[in-house]
Amino acid sequence: MELKLEKGYYVDNKGNKWNAKAYNENEALQHSKGLINCIDC
Numbered sequence: 001m002e003l004k005l006e007k008g009y010y011v012d013n014k015g016n017k018w019n020a021k022a023y024n025e026n027e028a029l030q031h032s033k034g035l036i037n038c039i040d041c
Contacts, residue, residue: 001032001033003025008020014032014037015037016037
């Protein structure tokens with residue numbers, strides 16, 4: 001799985017995003033493995 005940094009957020013290919021100020025890329029990638037289309041989780 002790959003994340004893109006867009007407008008201050010790490011975004012995965014499942015529609016999830018994490019604020020880059022609160023999460024580093026590795027943390028966002030770990031969370032991404034268990035979420036699908038998560039908004040405000």
